[in-house]
Amino acid sequence: GAGVSQTPSNKVTEKGKYVELRCDPISGHTALYWYRQSLGQGPEFLIYFQGTGAADDSGLPNDRFFAVRPEGSVSTLKIQRTERGDSAVYLCASSPGLAGGRDTQYFGPGTRLTVL
Amino acid sequence: AQKVTQAQTEISVVEKEDVTLDCVYETRDTTYYLFWYKQPPSGELVFLIRRNSFDEQNEISGRYSWNFQKSTSSFNFTITASQVVDSAVYFCARYSSNSNSGYALNFGKGTSLLVTP
Numbered sequence: 001g002a003g004v005s006q007t008p009s010n011k012v013t014e015k016g017k018y019v020e021l022r023c024d025p026i027s028g029h030t031a032l033y034w035y036r037q038s039l040g041q042g043p044e045f046l047i048y049f050q051g052t053g054a055a056d057d058s059g060l061p062n063d064r065f066f067a068v069r070p071e072g073s074v075s076t077l078k079i080q081r082t083e084r085g086d087s088a089v090y091l092c093a094s095s096p097g098l099a100g101g102r103d104t105q106y107f108g109p110g111t112r113l114t115v116l
Numbered sequence: 117a118q119k120v121t122q123a124q125t126e127i128s129v130v131e132k133e134d135v136t137l138d139c140v141y142e143t144r145d146t147t148y149y150l151f152w153y154k155q156p157p158s159g160e161l162v163f164l165i166r167r168n169s170f171d172e173q174n175e176i177s178g179r180y181s182w183n184f185q186k187s188t189s190s191f192n193f194t195i196t197a198s199q200v201v202d203s204a205v206y207f208c209a210r211y212s213s214n215s216n217s218g219y220a221l222n223f224g225k226g227t228s229l230l231v232t233p
Contacts, residue, residue: 031219042120042207042223043161059220089159093221104151105221107161 002027004108006092012114013082021077021111025094032075033105034067035091043091049075050097082115089113118142120208122224129198129231137193137227139208145169149211150191151221152182156204164206167191198231205229 005024013019025032030051035043045059049069057067064082069075079086089112093105121140129135141150152164165175167184175182179196195202209223 033220035221040225042209042225043221045220045222048219056220091161093161104163104166106163107153109158109160112159 004092004094004106006090006108006111008111009109010112010114012116014116015082015084017082017115019079019082019113021079021090021113023075023077023092023094023108025073025075025092026106028096029094029106030072030097031095031103031105032069033093033095034075034077035093037089037091037110039088046077046090079113082113084115087113087115118144118210118222120210120222120224122206122208122227124227125225126228126230129229131200131231131233132197134194134196135198135229135231137195137206137208137229139191139193139224141189141191141208141210143169143189143210150184151209152191152193153207153209153223154204155207155226161207164193195229198229200231200233203229203231 007022032049034046037043048056052072064080067077089110091110093107095103095105119142148169150167154162181194183192205226205228207226209221
């Protein structure tokens with residue numbers, strides 16, 4: 001079956017601009033996660049959705065970052081007033097949402113964001 | 117967050133050699149979950165294995181094997197008879213049933229494995 005998909009694969013923007021990154025999870029997965037991966041580092045957690053609601057947003061670095069999942073499927077990560085330090089690969093993962101969230105996360109290919 | 121340490125930044129081996137990737141984790145929990153993921157040059161993280169803290173049996177899957185030692189808080193990964201296609205960055209990760217970080221995966225910094233012909 002289809003895996004997690006993310007669009008765009010690459011996004012180049014200028015400092016101060018607004019960007020949206022999209023994630024389409026595996027069909028039927030109720031849990032969705034966003035991570036950010038800087039060069040040479042492991043992914044770092046940003047936010048977790050169970051269904052439509054953000055169950056844990058403790059990883060969002062500041063209020064310029066926001067994510068939604070209005071219908072419990074596709075999610076959009078929104079970054080306002082982008083800064084050069086936001087440049088990274090943004091990864092999305094989904095899981096079945098069983099066992100209280102302690103199940104296996106499957107990752108998409110990521111969106112590489114470059115802020116000039 | 118409770119740390120995951122992958123002390124080996126880069127490893128280079130010649131094809132057909134065996135190689136072990138180390139992972140040491142911190143835990144204050146009685147129940148926790150450990151993972152290994154592979155990230156090839158294409159960038160997508162590929163799930164390899166999930167391990168529960170209450171199951172200490174080692175596991176083998178083809179050329180891959182995992183050694184889980186609760187006494188030393190280690191979850192090491194061995195590739196037997198390595199192949200060029202094994203070249204990738206490998207990440208060890210964990211989350212806990214009662215962690216304050218919710219259901220987030222906490223990753224190590226990764227070990228970059230290069231297998232040369």
